[in-house]
Amino acid sequence: MKLKLLMKDRKSVLWGGVGALVYLGLYLFSIGAFRRGYSGVWSFDTAPNWVNMIFRTSAPYVWEPLIRIQTPMFSLVFAPLNLLLGFVLASLVFINIAATINLYRQPKSCRLDAGTKGLWAILPSFLTGFACCVPTFLIPLASVSASLTVHIIWLRQFIIPLSILLLLWGSWYSLRRVGEV
Amino acid sequence: MNKRSATILVVVFFVIALLSIGCGVRDKGLEISKIDTTVQNTIESETIISPNSNRSSGDSLYKEDVYFENILSGGVPKDGIPPIENPMYMNLIEADPWLVDEDRVFVLESEEGVFVYPQRVLVWHEIVNETIDGEEISITYCPLTGSCIGYYGPDGTTFGTSGRLLNSNLVMYDRETDTLWSQVMGQAVESGGLGEILPVKPIHWTTWKNVKYTFDDVKVLSDETGFFRDYDRDPYGSYVNDDSYYYNNNVMFPTMSQDDRLPAKKVVVGVKGPNGVLAIDPNYVKKNAPVYTEVGGQSVVAIYDENLEVVRVYKRESFEKPVSVTGLETADYFDVMWFAWVAFYPETELLR
Numbered sequence: 001m002k003l004k005l006l007m008k009d010r011k012s013v014l015w016g017g018v019g020a021l022v023y024l025g026l027y028l029f030s031i032g033a034f035r036r037g038y039s040g041v042w043s044f045d046t047a048p049n050w051v052n053m054i055f056r057t058s059a060p061y062v063w064e065p066l067i068r069i070q071t072p073m074f075s076l077v078f079a080p081l082n083l084l085l086g087f088v089l090a091s092l093v094f095i096n097i098a099a100t101i102n103l104y105r106q107p108k109s110c111r112l113d114a115g116t117k118g119l120w121a122i123l124p125s126f127l128t129g130f131a132c133c134v135p136t137f138l139i140p141l142a143s144v145s146a147s148l149t150v151h152i153i154w155l156r157q158f159i160i161p162l163s164i165l166l167l168l169w170g171s172w173y174s175l176r177r178v179g180e181v
Numbered sequence: 182m183n184k185r186s187a188t189i190l191v192v193v194f195f196v197i198a199l200l201s202i203g204c205g206v207r208d209k210g211l212e213i214s215k216i217d218t219t220v221q222n223t224i225e226s227e228t229i230i231s232p233n234s235n236r237s238s239g240d241s242l243y244k245e246d247v248y249f250e251n252i253l254s255g256g257v258p259k260d261g262i263p264p265i266e267n268p269m270y271m272n273l274i275e276a277d278p279w280l281v282d283e284d285r286v287f288v289l290e291s292e293e294g295v296f297v298y299p300q301r302v303l304v305w306h307e308i309v310n311e312t313i314d315g316e317e318i319s320i321t322y323c324p325l326t327g328s329c330i331g332y333y334g335p336d337g338t339t340f341g342t343s344g345r346l347l348n349s350n351l352v353m354y355d356r357e358t359d360t361l362w363s364q365v366m367g368q369a370v371e372s373g374g375l376g377e378i379l380p381v382k383p384i385h386w387t388t389w390k391n392v393k394y395t396f397d398d399v400k401v402l403s404d405e406t407g408f409f410r411d412y413d414r415d416p417y418g419s420y421v422n423d424d425s426y427y428y429n430n431n432v433m434f435p436t437m438s439q440d441d442r443l444p445a446k447k448v449v450v451g452v453k454g455p456n457g458v459l460a461i462d463p464n465y466v467k468k469n470a471p472v473y474t475e476v477g478g479q480s481v482v483a484i485y486d487e488n489l490e491v492v493r494v495y496k497r498e499s500f501e502k503p504v505s506v507t508g509l510e511t512a513d514y515f516d517v518m519w520f521a522w523v524a525f526y527p528e529t530e531l532l533r
Contacts, residue, residue, distance in 0.1 A: 035411045048407050058261045065409040077409040149433055153256035 002175040003095070009102045016098025024090040031062050031082060035075045043070040054080065061085060061160040085160070092167035099174030248363065248370040251437055252352055257344040259354065264308035264319075264341050269403040270296075273393065276401035282390035285420045286401075287329045288489065289313070289320065289384045297392055297401045298322075298384075303329070304417065305410040307351055309402065310339040318382055321364050323351035324417050325426075325433055326521035327448055328365055331382030348524035349434040365451070365517060365525050378453070381513040385491040386448075395488040436524035442531055445520035449531075450492045453513040454479035458526045460519065462533035466492045473502055474532060481512050 007013055028034065047053055050066040057063050063079035271279075276297075280286070285300040291313045298309060303322040310319050319340040322329040326349060334340055338357035345352040351364040363370045367379040392399060404412045418425020426433075430445045443449070449460040457477025463485075466472050470485040480497045484506060495509035503509060523529060 032411065035414075037411075037413055047409060056260075056263075057258055058263070059257050064263070068409050150253055150435065153254055156256055 002178045006095070006098055006102055006175065006178050009098070009105070011105065012098040012102040015101050016094040016096075019097035020090040020094035023093045024086050027086050027089060028076075028078075028082075033065070033077055033082070035077065036073075037075060038073060039070050039075070040072050041070065042072065044068070045070075060157045089163065089167065092164070092171055095171040096167060096174060099171070099178055102178055103174065247437075248347060248366075249361075251435075252345050252347045252361065252370065253434055255344050255346045257342075259344050260341045261344050262305070262307050262342040263408055264310055264339075265302075265306050265402075265406050266310050266339075267407070268309050268311055269405050270400035271403050273396070273399050273401065276389075276399075277393065279404070280389040280401070282388060282393075283421050284389040285386060286389050286392055287320070287322065287384045288387055288392060288491075289331055289382065295392075295396050295399045296320075297389075297399045298329075299389075299402060299412075300420065301412050301415060302402055302404060302406065304415050305408070305412065306406065307342050308340055308353065319353075320384065321351065321353060323364050323521075324415075326350045326365065326518050327427065327446070328451075328515055328517040328521065329384050329386065330364060330367070330515045331384045332367060332379040333382065334379065335377065346434055348436045348521055349432055350521050350524075363525070365521055367453075367513075378513075381453075381515065383493070383511050383514060385486075385489055385493075386516050387489040387491055391489045432520055436520060438524055438527040439520070440523035440527065443519040443533070445518065447519045448516050449519050449522055450483070450494065450514055451517045451522045451526075451529075452476045452481065452483075452494050454481075457530070458522075458528070459530045459532060460522050460526075461492065461494075462531075463492045463516075465533050472532070473497075473500075475500075476512070476530075479512070482506065482509070 045068050047064070047066045047068075053064045053066060055063070061082075063081040065077035065079045065082075067078045067080075069076045069078075280299060287298040287300065287303065289296040289298070293314055296311075296313065298320055300322070303309070303320070304324045307323065308319055308321050310317070312318070316333060317337040317339055319332050319334060320329070321332060321340065325346070328350065332340065334355055334357075336357060338355045340353040340355055340362065343352045343354045343361055345361070347363050347370060348365070352370065353362045353364060354360065355362060360369045360371050362368065362379070367381060369376045415425075418427055420427055428446055432445055443462075448463065450463055450466070452459045452461060454475070454477025459474065459476040461472070461483055466483045467485045470483065472483040474481060474483070480500050481494050482497050482503065483492055483494045485491075486493055492514075493506070494512040494514040495503075495506045496512050497503055497509060
């Protein structure tokens with residue numbers, strides 16, 4: 001019901017959609033879906049053994065890429081499950097941003113504090129972007145402490161569930177205030 | 182939300198978004214005659230190194246449980262770094278447009294021919310399981326410790342990546358018994374015991390340029406691996422640029438022992454003998470070859486192959502000085518970063 005109300009606010013939907021698309025792009029980029037490299041041709045192919053690799057993970061919540069789309073300037077590689085996870089996260093980001101903007105656009109005297117909280121809930125979800133090859137992002141951190149890398153690797157398995165929980169909480173927190181003024 | 186809060190929020194978003202983006206980035210035709218010529222020439226200017234220590238001991242300083250307790254998660258699941266099971270190869274002419282002269286490659290010489298494994302491929306897979314000269318062999322590579330070693334698995338079994346690390350070094354598992362094996366040690370590191378040492382097949386680090394000018398016919402591992410990886414990018418940096426992981430002093434994971442006799446990432450030739458180990462600075466061999474020495478009771482000779490710019494180590498009978506390495510058995514040796522070698526073998530002797 002609240003979501004329907006929110007969807008009627010076209011400006012909030014617009015900015016929420018833009019935010020979700022940007023988020024999805026960043027998420028896919030961070031797990032290595034976009035790759036540079038001039039090929040000069042368009043092509044589409046799948047991994048030779050893709051049927052047996054659908055559920056194969058290369059890191060926590062990062063699945064083996066099975067589809068490659070080559071463009072003349074760059075290529076895209078996708079794992080269907082990563083795409084699904086990306087859409088789920090982006091949808092939650094959309095609700096958080098749209099609800100926040102909706103609340104922010106209310107008359108100042110009626111504006112509630114909830115919108116800011118909803119937006120802050122998006123922040124941990126950006127950490128999903130760190131779900132790439134572990135050593136890659138840990139290399140700069142190794143100069144701080146080798147033992148720190150061990151703790152970060154341990155924490156990494158909780159990042160996606162934490163992000164989803166926080167985004168769900170943010171969505172609920174913001175949505176329940178939509179239409180209350 | 183006032184303007185100030187909104188501004189702070191936007192800045193935080195940008196910083197985190199940028200961090201996220203940053204995360205995404207980063208033969209038989211073997212010409213024995215050429216090598217023999219080099220050896221013959223270098224042996225004329227021989228150097229004799231006396232066994233210089235009585236502290237060598239091939240026996241591990243630690244009990245097997247200590248190794249097991251020091252195994253850490255690398256953050257990836259079993260075979261999350263996927264080994265190549267059915268390698269495909271290109272010939273020299275096909276590979277040349279793809280590889281650049283400075284590319285690091287690993288060379289395995291066999292009766293079947295010369296096999297070349299580009300580092301830019303192995304950095305994403307760490308293990309290639311192959312049958313060469315009729316035997317199952319695993320070409321194993323750990324980017325974090327710069328060690329590439331060919332191992333013959335027990336009972337012909339192959340290896341996979343366990344997703345775990347010991348002293349920042351690859352821990353493999355064998356497909357037959359699921360036992361964990363340390364790549365540098367070549368020994369099982371389960372809590373049950375260290376057990377047998379895997380037979381080593383020497384694999385040499387060199388550049389594509391050296392391979393091109395040394396061999397007429399080679400089999401180069403193709404990038405058609407069955408997996409979509411960015412083989413034009415090394416996630417750890419670059420061997421061409423000296424500001425990467427491969428050259429700085431940062432070690433990714435805690436190690437069991439440290440030794441500052443050499444910089445952490447200095448590449449040494451680690452040689453294993455029956456009762457001891459030895460690290461040799463390749464530059465020492467380059468200047469003084471042939472180098473006669475002893476490793477844990479085994480007499481060896483180290484020579485410098487000027488074509489490939491690599492050190493080769495051979496076992497020799499007793500302490501005689503052979504005039505040629507032809508017919509000599511290769512020692513168990515491989516290139517490895519110093520920090521990793523001393524992490525496993527703190528008692529190591531060092532020739533430099």
